[in-house]
Amino acid sequence: MTDNAMDDAAGPGGMAVGAAASHAGVTVRTLHHWDAIGLVRPSGRTAGGYRLYSAADVARIHRVLIYRELGLSLDDIGGLLDAPTTDMTVPLRQQRAQLLDRISRLQTMVDAVDRLIEAAGAGILLSAEEQVAIFGQSWKPSWLADARDRWGDTAQWAQSAERAAGRTSEDWQQIADNIATLESDLAAAKRxxxxxxxxxxxxxxxxxxxxxxxxxxCTHSMQVCLGRRYAADPGFTAYYDAIEPGMTAWLRDIIDANARDRGIDPDSATWS
Incomplete structure (x- = not known):
C-alpha cells in the first residue's frame, strides 16, 4: 500500500487525511502543506504514523477556508486562529460580519449586472408611461424596440445600454430637458x-x-451619417419638420458644414 493510500485509510480516533480533504473540498496535498507550515496539524496519528484529523481539526480547516475566501494570507490566518481569546465566538462573529458585508457587495454587483441585462434588452429602464411623461406626448415607446431590432448587435447599443443601466428617471428628465432646449434653439436658428x-x-x-x-x-463622421438618416427617413423628417418646417434638411446641412470644418468630407463619411 502506498503512503497516500495509507493516508486515505480510515483510522480509529479521527478522520484520515483523504476523508478530511474530501469533507473540506480541498486536496490531500493542501492538507499536507498546511500541516508542514503549522496551519492545521492533525491531532492524532495511526499506529503507522499516518495523519488523523479530529472534529476540532476539521473545524479549523473550515475556518481557514473562510478566511481564505475573505482574501487573507495563510500567515495572517494562522495568527488569527492562534490568537488568544476568552470568547471563541468573537472571531466567528467577526467572520460572519465580514461575510455579510461581502454578500452585500456581491448582491450590489448582481443588481448592477441585472440592470445592464435589462437595459440591453429594453434600451431605457423606464416604463412606457414614464417615457411619455419625460420625453413628451410625441414620444413612442415602440421606437426603442425598433432601435433594438436595428442596432441591438452594435457597439453603440451596448454602450448606450451600459449608460442607461446607471440612470435614474431624474437623469433622463435632465437629458430630455436639454434636448428640448437644443431643439428650440435649432428651430430659432433655422427661422x-x-x-x-x-x-x-x-x-x-x-x-x-x-x-x-x-x-x-459620437464622432463627427458618425454624426454626418445620422444627419443623412434624418433626411432620408420619413419618420425623422416628420419629427424635425414638425418642430420647424425645413429643419431636417437644415440640421443635416449644419452637421455637414461643421464636419467639413474639422476635416471630414461629408460625401465619404462612414460610421466610424
Missing part, C-alpha cells in the same frame, strides 16, 4: 436663417453631437 458653417451653426451642431453622446460616443 433666423443661420448659415451652415457659421460659428453659431457649428456651435449648434456640436451641441447636437453632445446630445447623441449622452447615449454613445
Amino acid at each position: 433666423a436663417d443661420v448659415r451652415p458653417g457659421s460659428a453659431e451653426a457649428n456651435a449648434l451642431a456640436e451641441r447636437h453631437r453632445a446630445s447623441i453622446g449622452e447615449y454613445f460616443d
Whole structure:
C-alpha cells in the first residue's frame, strides 16, 4: 500500500487525511502543506504514523477556508486562529460580519449586472408611461424596440445600454430637458436663417453631437451619417419638420458644414 493510500485509510480516533480533504473540498496535498507550515496539524496519528484529523481539526480547516475566501494570507490566518481569546465566538462573529458585508457587495454587483441585462434588452429602464411623461406626448415607446431590432448587435447599443443601466428617471428628465432646449434653439436658428458653417451653426451642431453622446460616443463622421438618416427617413423628417418646417434638411446641412470644418468630407463619411 502506498503512503497516500495509507493516508486515505480510515483510522480509529479521527478522520484520515483523504476523508478530511474530501469533507473540506480541498486536496490531500493542501492538507499536507498546511500541516508542514503549522496551519492545521492533525491531532492524532495511526499506529503507522499516518495523519488523523479530529472534529476540532476539521473545524479549523473550515475556518481557514473562510478566511481564505475573505482574501487573507495563510500567515495572517494562522495568527488569527492562534490568537488568544476568552470568547471563541468573537472571531466567528467577526467572520460572519465580514461575510455579510461581502454578500452585500456581491448582491450590489448582481443588481448592477441585472440592470445592464435589462437595459440591453429594453434600451431605457423606464416604463412606457414614464417615457411619455419625460420625453413628451410625441414620444413612442415602440421606437426603442425598433432601435433594438436595428442596432441591438452594435457597439453603440451596448454602450448606450451600459449608460442607461446607471440612470435614474431624474437623469433622463435632465437629458430630455436639454434636448428640448437644443431643439428650440435649432428651430430659432433655422427661422433666423443661420448659415451652415457659421460659428453659431457649428456651435449648434456640436451641441447636437453632445446630445447623441449622452447615449454613445459620437464622432463627427458618425454624426454626418445620422444627419443623412434624418433626411432620408420619413419618420425623422416628420419629427424635425414638425418642430420647424425645413429643419431636417437644415440640421443635416449644419452637421455637414461643421464636419467639413474639422476635416471630414461629408460625401465619404462612414460610421466610424
